[in-house]
Amino acid sequence: MSASEPIIAIVGGGFSGAATAFHLARLLPASASDIVVVEPRERLGYGLAYSTTDPSHRINVPASRMTLISGQDSHFADWLQQSSAIVGDVEAIAANGAIYPQRRVFGGYVESHLQPFLLSKTIRHVRSAVASVERTGEGYRLILADGGTLAADAVVIATTHPPPALPMPLKSVAGTAGLVANPYDLERLEAIGRDDRVLVVGTGLTSADVIATLDRKGHRGHIVALSRHGYRSRSHASTPADPVGDFTTLPSRSATALFKRIRATILDAKRQGEDWHPVLDAVRRQGQAIWQALPLAEQR
Structure with a gap:
């Protein structure tokens, strides 16, 4: 060298x-x-x-x-x-x-x-x-x-996100035997009894991982997943479609404008009988150009 x-x-x-x-x-x-x-x-x-x-x-x-x-x-x-x-x-x-x-x-x-x-x-x-x-x-x-x-x-x-932190209302039970703070701690998850009732805080893709782990080990107890917004991860489109939407021509210079543009494109797609999936596919494919067009403050 x-x-x-x-x-x-x-x-x-x-x-x-x-x-x-x-x-x-x-x-x-x-x-x-x-x-x-x-x-x-x-x-x-x-x-x-x-x-x-x-x-x-x-x-x-x-x-x-x-x-x-x-x-x-x-x-x-x-x-x-x-x-x-x-x-x-x-x-x-x-x-x-x-x-x-x-x-x-x-x-x-x-x-x-x-x-x-x-x-x-x-x-x-x-x-x-x-x-x-x-x-x-x-x-x-x-x-x-x-x-x-x-x-x-x-x-x-190119760092990952930090480990999950306990929500403030759960601080009082930190360290108790039944609390699994790290959703990827397989040893702790596998210690959950087959018929134990389980509360999963969050309904994103990580909650799907946790529930898949419990299912694989034969868990049959009641599971409740809790979300502030009441949303769950959406499924894939039933039929494949080509990406819809152009977000690189006159690219958005603010995150708010980009958000409005995506929503408007989804509405246009729906009027033409398309689902939201191909619009988000276009956003993913054009992600680099979208990102580079945003000023530093908007990227942050």
């Missing part, structure tokens, strides 16, 4: 951090930079979402719509066939033929594409967490949780 070789530090090695490292490594000339991913987990590409070992935790969109490489929509689905990663997993194939593998399989897919760059030292994995970052002249100094430091010319923040 030459003294002039810039160091790019990526904080977090889940999908976002791993994908950033992967694309930098494949697009930059050989030895153009030193790419360092700081991630406390043993393996890159899994993160919080794809490191779960529970077989009932699956991706929530068909494999044909997940990819590491934009423009190659079948990249993950093709890898599944080539790697035989779902052989024997009869529950991975839905009634309509769509494939929903276990989430850790997607983590394995991302990891497999990083491996050549890790072996060649194009990407380095520092197994630690970043405690803080300091500006030093034209560069940065990362202070690691284990006491070490790392100098970098550029820093990419």
Whole structure:
């Protein structure tokens, strides 16, 4: 490594951090930079979402719509066939033929594409967490949780969200035997009795994970899921449709304007007999352009 070789530090090695490292490594000339991913987990590409070992935790969109490489929509689905990663997993194939593998399989897919760059030292994995970052002249100094430091010319923040915190009304029961504060603590979840009554606080996709875990272990007690807004996760569209909506021409410069634009597009789609799903598909596909058009204050 030459003294002039810039160091790019990526904080977090889940999908976002791993994908950033992967694309930098494949697009930059050989030895153009030193790419360092700081991630406390043993393996890159899994993160919080794809490191779960529970077989009932699956991706929530068909494999044909997940990819590491934009423009190659079948990249993950093709890898599944080539790697035989779902052989024997009869529950991975839905009634309509769509494939929903276990989430850790997607983590394995991302990891497999990083491996050549890790072996060649194009990407380095520092197994630690970043405690803080300091500006030093034209560069940065990362202070690691284990006491070490790392100098970098550029820093990419690809961290996960913090662990869930107990709502204030539940602080009084913190630490009690029946309270599971971490929804991915499988040991605590599996200690719940078969006939125990369970309250799940929240009705998002994480609650679906919790209920899927309980179902897999044979739980048959009463479950109540509590939501401030009374919403549940919506199902996929019954029939596939092409994305609807253009959010990149004269892109919105405020989050409020973007929100109104999406709602108006959904209403227009409904008038034409379309559902809301293809509009949100368009938002997802155009996400990078939408994000880059927003000023920093609106991104925050």
